[in-house]
Amino acid sequence: MKKYKVQNLPFIVPTNDGKLIEEHFGLASIKSELSIAHMVAPAKWSEPFQTPEFDEYTYIIKGKKQFVIEGDTIILEAGQSIKIEKGARIQYSNPFDEPCEYLAICLPAFSMDLVNREA
Template sequence: MVIHITSPIVIQAAGNKPKHIEEFIGRVNSQTESVSIARMKSPAGWVEPGQTPEFDEYTVVLSGKLRVTTRTDVIDVKAGEAIIVPQGEWVQYSTPGKEGAEYIAV
């Protein structure tokens, strides 16, 4: 059966500043356990606590710059770029630029 999602649900995010998460597909909005697809809007200076995901994370940056810090690297992902963080890899996301960032997270 086809499921039409007409709007996302807004979810509270962890971090030092408010971050806007619009979940289109996932546990909260569509009761989908196998995947989560959300549009994120994080303000300038936002930093979230580090995490070790239990699944691969795919992120496409739409505007601004998203900083991805791992145990061995710091990568600035800019608009039009993407990054894959494998399951079990410690990672911390932040938006150090004055413009913040908008991105799609899967």
């Protein structure tokens, strides 16, 4: 048995907000204790506030992304990264005029059951 897995066909998560989510490892693709996803958030995109039950690491490849974490507004640009600890109330958005391309890593793996999005 090989001690590696190559991901050639990530799972494309269906969305209705124009965001591209390609999960390479996680619960919807190659099963893993963490999830790794390549994402592109379109210009003017946002999500509701949430309080995830997982740590999330984000690395910005292109563009900018805004995070409102526990009342603090943080804007990251290409080459910057952030770790957001589980239990933090957060809103992700791209209020800018250009798409934002980034990688997201969640531990434990991303699950809608663990996101706790607000209505």
